Structure formats: structure tokens, C-alpha cells
Amino acid sequence: MFKTFVASALLISCASAISSFDSYKKSQKSNFTQEKSQFSDYKKAQQKAFSSYIKELEKYWKKPIMTSKKKLVSYAKDKKSRTIIDFGHNRLTIETLAKETQEAEQKLSLALVQAVTFNTEDFYNNDEFEQQLAKIEASHKIATPKIDAEPVLAPIFFKEQPTKKSLYHFVKHNITPEKIQIQKSSKIKTDKVYTLTISLPKDATIKRSFIxxxxxxxxxxxxxxxxxxxxxxxxxxxxxxxxxxxxxxxxxxxxxxxxxxxxxxxxxxxxxxxxxxxxxxxxxxxxxxxxxxxxxxxxxxxxxxxxxxxxxxxxxxxxxxxxxxxxxxxxxxxxxxxxxxxxxxxxxxxxxxxxxxxxxxxxxxxxxxxxxxxxxxxxxxxxxx
Known part of the structure; x- marks a missing residue:
């Protein structure tokens, strides 16, 4: 009698466990299907934000450039300056719209200092488009952890943490008339496009790997x-x-x-x-x-x-x-x-x-x-x- 009771109890217990496990699997599948649907909505919201941001950039730039696999692109708040770090070709390009050379040199100097001192967290927080995406992620309940504050270009150009003095000399060395190219054509008729291009050291990629x-x-x-x-x-x-x-x-x-x-x-x-x-x-x-x-x-x-x-x-x-x-x-x-x-x-x-x-x-x-x-x-x- 006791054996029969135990056997029955075990069968009920096993059936219950199987039922619970099946329910768990269905629940997991249902939750993931829901997540996939949310992700699809999130992607659509991303694409909408991307199109909107490109239209905004087109007010200032004939050809808007966005971050890609091997380029990190950062626009100033007014969108009239942009920094392009081309990791694939070891090249740093800064472009700015300005009415005259003195204004351009000031804007290029500020952008250059930011380019060589910003860490990943700075670039992320300074990027209007990425901040829009972060809000979209939050609204769709997608994980948004803190971005690591890791150096990007500083280890390539400086042996130690750059000081105000070393930055001053770096900017003075690179912001010179012969290094700045000027294009008269711009989306803003009163402005010209001033471009500064700096080659990164040949071992830049290896130096970045150390990070x-x-x-x-x-x-x-x-x-x-x-x-x-x-x-x-x-x-x-x-x-x-x-x-x-x-x-x-x-x-x-x-x-x-x-x-x-x-x-x-x-x-x-x-x-x-x-x-x-x-x-x-x-x-x-x-x-x-x-x-x-x-x-x-x-x-x-x-x-x-x-x-x-x-x-x-x-x-x-x-x-x-x-x-x-x-x-x-x-x-x-x-x-x-x-x-x-x-x-x-x-x-x-x-x-x-x-x-x-x-x-x-x-x-x-x-x-x-x-x-x-x-x-x-x-x-x-x-x-x-």
C-alpha cells in the first residue's frame, strides 16, 4: 500500500514537474517572442531617428557622414564642426564651417583638443544621435549600461596623460595655414569649409590594442x-x-x-x-x-x-x-x-x-x-x- 502511494506520488510529482517545465519553456518562448517584437519596433524607431538626424545634418553639410565600422564621427552641438577618426586608414580629419580663417582656426583648435582627449564615454555623451538612440532603447526596455571611459586617441599621440602645455604645443604644431584646406562651397552661403587632416602614427592600431x-x-x-x-x-x-x-x-x-x-x-x-x-x-x-x-x-x-x-x-x-x-x-x-x-x-x-x-x-x-x-x-x- 505504501509502495503504491509512493509510486502514485512520484508519478503525480513527475507529471507536475514536466507540466511546470513545459509551462516554463512556453513562458520563455513567449517572453522571447515578445522581446523580438519589441526589438523590431526598436529598429524602426532607430531608422526613423537616423533619417531625421541625417535631414538635420543636410542643412549644414552636402554629404553627411556617420559613424561606421572603422570610422568614429562626432559632430559639435551646433553641427557646424565634425571630427572623423578613420581607424582603417589611420587618419584624423576635422572639418568646420566658418566665415573667415581666424574663426575657423579657433573652432579647429577646440575640436582637435577634444579629439585627442575625449574617451569613449565623452564621445558617446557628446553624440546627439547616440543620445536619441539611448532614449529609444530605454523606452523599449533594452539594456543600456554605462559606457566605459576608455581613451581613444590620447595613447596614440602622447606617452603620458596630456597636460595643458603638451596640448598647446600639439595644437600649435598642427593648426597651421599650410595644413588647412579651404573649400568655398558650403550649404551655408556665408560660410566656407575648413579642413584639417592629420595622419595617425603607423603603429596606432597596435597601440590601441594595448587598451x-x-x-x-x-x-x-x-x-x-x-x-x-x-x-x-x-x-x-x-x-x-x-x-x-x-x-x-x-x-x-x-x-x-x-x-x-x-x-x-x-x-x-x-x-x-x-x-x-x-x-x-x-x-x-x-x-x-x-x-x-x-x-x-x-x-x-x-x-x-x-x-x-x-x-x-x-x-x-x-x-x-x-x-x-x-x-x-x-x-x-x-x-x-x-x-x-x-x-x-x-x-x-x-x-x-x-x-x-x-x-x-x-x-x-x-x-x-x-x-x-x-x-x-x-x-x-x-x-x-
């Missing part, structure tokens, strides 16, 4: 992936532009796409599905954590049937750019990663690399694989030798 060394080392170790791989990915994705933004949209140092890599990485880290917004990914610690987690997911889960670690590494690099399904297509014509792994396991790593360069669907992914492999050797020499 993120501790974060990269920690996350690479945690996710059991090569430190040089994370650095090479950051270099290739954004050239260490902490506020990188692309049309996909993808955000930050490692160009995380919220609705794909972002979901997989967040689930791997926190065991729940969640969509994150741009400001979450502009936080460099979050971005490196998410990007490293996604590399772990690709290497140890999506592509884990590939036995040779070097072959799997090449496929992981390509998959970070184009997706694991497209990597599989290069070998078997479908997105079946298991079938692709069986073929890959019969090839040498160099044969796998050659096959990827030949048969990857997109040229961008082929170039990406070549760049990352080459840059891995560079960062391995710098940080692992």
Missing part, C-alpha cells in the same frame, strides 16, 4: 580560444573602433549582430535568450565578452565535429563573418555542418583553407579569412611570444 589587452586575455582564457584570434577579429571587424556601427546592424569592437550572434553569445553566457541594443555593445567589456563567447559557440558547438583544431579554426573564422551554414555550403552545397565536417575531416588544414578561399559563397568572407589568419600571426608575435 583592451586585459579584457581580451580574460575572455579568451575563459572561452578557451586563442588570444591572438580575438585581437585579429577585432582588428578586422573595427580596427579597434569602440563605437563601430554597420548597416547590418552590428555594433562595437567585435561587430556583434544582436539578432544572431548576440542571441547565441548571451545564451551561452547567461543561459537565457535576450536581445541587447547598441549601447550594451558599445561597452567594450560586454562586447569582448560577447564576441569571445560567440567564437566559443562556433568552435566548440556548431563546428565541434571537425577533428583537426587548425581546420576547425579556419572554419570558425569564416563562420564568424558569414555563418556556420555558409561554411558548410562550401563543402557539401547545403548548410548541414555535420555532413560538411565528414568531408573536412578527410582534408589537411591547408586543403580546408584552400577550399574555403575557393568555394565560400561571398568574396567578403574569403578576404576576411585571409586577413584574420595573417593578423593572428601578428598578434601572436606581440602578445604570446
Amino acid at each position: 583592451y589587452y586585459e579584457d581580451v586575455k580574460r575572455e579568451a582564457t575563459r572561452q578557451q580560444i586563442p588570444l591572438a584570434l580575438v585581437f585579429a577579429i577585432i582588428h578586422s571587424e573595427s580596427s579597434f573602433n569602440p563605437m563601430a556601427r554597420s548597416y547590418v546592424p552590428a555594433y562595437g569592437l567585435m561587430q556583434i549582430v544582436p539578432r544572431t550572434a548576440g542571441i547565441d553569445a548571451y545564451y551561452h553566457l547567461y543561459k537565457k535568450k535576450r536581445l541587447v541594443g547598441s549601447s550594451y555593445l558599445y561597452n567594450s567589456k560586454n562586447n569582448i565578452k560577447m564576441g569571445s563567447a560567440y567564437l566559443h559557440v562556433l568552435y566548440y558547438k556548431y563546428l565541434h565535429h571537425i577533428k583537426n583544431p587548425t581546420s576547425r579554426l579556419y572554419c570558425t573564422i569564416a563562420a564568424y563573418n558569414t555563418g556556420a551554414g555558409n561554411v558548410a555550403r562550401a563543402f557539401v552545397g547545403t548548410n548541414d555542418t555535420y555532413r560538411a565536417a565528414q568531408m573536412i575531416n578527410r582534408l589537411t588544414p591547408e586543403e580546408v583553407y584552400t577550399r574555403l578561399l575557393k568555394d565560400l559563397r561571398y568574396s567578403e568572407a574569403k578576404r576576411y579569412l585571409m586577413k584574420v589568419r595573417k593578423r593572428m600571426k601578428l598578434y601572436k608575435k606581440i602578445y604570446e611570444s
Whole structure:
């Protein structure tokens, strides 16, 4: 009798547990579906804000320029001056609208001081468009953490924290008549466009990588992936532009796409599905954590049937750019990663690399694989030798 009672109790308990778990899964799915809907609304609000901001800039500039993967663009409050840090080409350009040279030199001097002393938090808080996006994120209940206050250009130009004296000499050296170009045509008839262009040091990219060394080392170790791989990915994705933004949209140092890599990485880290917004990914610690987690997911889960670690590494690099399904297509014509792994396991790593360069669907992914492999050797020499 007691055994029958216990058995019945266990059955009821198990049925209840299963029912509870099913309810939990349905609840999680329902919550995530709701989040996806909110994110879709958030994207529409973003696009509306973007169009509105571009129209505002067009009052002053013939060709508005916005932050992209490898450019950080900052406009003054009056929108009549803009700073363009081109991390991809190691170039700093400052443009201002002014009626005469003396006014232009004053505005260029102020913008130059800000450019070389601002940290990521300063750039974010000074960016009217990003502040609009932050309000949109908050209204859609998307996480908006504090942006890290990390240096951007100061470590490139100065060995130590710049002083008023060193800044004065820096500005005096760079703001000279022969370095300023003048264009008569402007959207404002009474103004001319004054442009100052400064080349960044050749080792600017490497110097910027030092800023993120501790974060990269920690996350690479945690996710059991090569430190040089994370650095090479950051270099290739954004050239260490902490506020990188692309049309996909993808955000930050490692160009995380919220609705794909972002979901997989967040689930791997926190065991729940969640969509994150741009400001979450502009936080460099979050971005490196998410990007490293996604590399772990690709290497140890999506592509884990590939036995040779070097072959799997090449496929992981390509998959970070184009997706694991497209990597599989290069070998078997479908997105079946298991079938692709069986073929890959019969090839040498160099044969796998050659096959990827030949048969990857997109040229961008082929170039990406070549760049990352080459840059891995560079960062391995710098940080692992």
C-alpha cells in the first residue's frame, strides 16, 4: 500500500514537474517572442531617428557622414564642426564651417583638443544621435549600461596623460595655414569649409590594442580560444573602433549582430535568450565578452565535429563573418555542418583553407579569412611570444 502511494506520488510529482517545465519553456518562448517584437519596433524607431538626424545634418553639410565600422564621427552641438577618426586608414580629419580663417582656426583648435582627449564615454555623451538612440532603447526596455571611459586617441599621440602645455604645443604644431584646406562651397552661403587632416602614427592600431589587452586575455582564457584570434577579429571587424556601427546592424569592437550572434553569445553566457541594443555593445567589456563567447559557440558547438583544431579554426573564422551554414555550403552545397565536417575531416588544414578561399559563397568572407589568419600571426608575435 505504501509502495503504491509512493509510486502514485512520484508519478503525480513527475507529471507536475514536466507540466511546470513545459509551462516554463512556453513562458520563455513567449517572453522571447515578445522581446523580438519589441526589438523590431526598436529598429524602426532607430531608422526613423537616423533619417531625421541625417535631414538635420543636410542643412549644414552636402554629404553627411556617420559613424561606421572603422570610422568614429562626432559632430559639435551646433553641427557646424565634425571630427572623423578613420581607424582603417589611420587618419584624423576635422572639418568646420566658418566665415573667415581666424574663426575657423579657433573652432579647429577646440575640436582637435577634444579629439585627442575625449574617451569613449565623452564621445558617446557628446553624440546627439547616440543620445536619441539611448532614449529609444530605454523606452523599449533594452539594456543600456554605462559606457566605459576608455581613451581613444590620447595613447596614440602622447606617452603620458596630456597636460595643458603638451596640448598647446600639439595644437600649435598642427593648426597651421599650410595644413588647412579651404573649400568655398558650403550649404551655408556665408560660410566656407575648413579642413584639417592629420595622419595617425603607423603603429596606432597596435597601440590601441594595448587598451583592451586585459579584457581580451580574460575572455579568451575563459572561452578557451586563442588570444591572438580575438585581437585579429577585432582588428578586422573595427580596427579597434569602440563605437563601430554597420548597416547590418552590428555594433562595437567585435561587430556583434544582436539578432544572431548576440542571441547565441548571451545564451551561452547567461543561459537565457535576450536581445541587447547598441549601447550594451558599445561597452567594450560586454562586447569582448560577447564576441569571445560567440567564437566559443562556433568552435566548440556548431563546428565541434571537425577533428583537426587548425581546420576547425579556419572554419570558425569564416563562420564568424558569414555563418556556420555558409561554411558548410562550401563543402557539401547545403548548410548541414555535420555532413560538411565528414568531408573536412578527410582534408589537411591547408586543403580546408584552400577550399574555403575557393568555394565560400561571398568574396567578403574569403578576404576576411585571409586577413584574420595573417593578423593572428601578428598578434601572436606581440602578445604570446
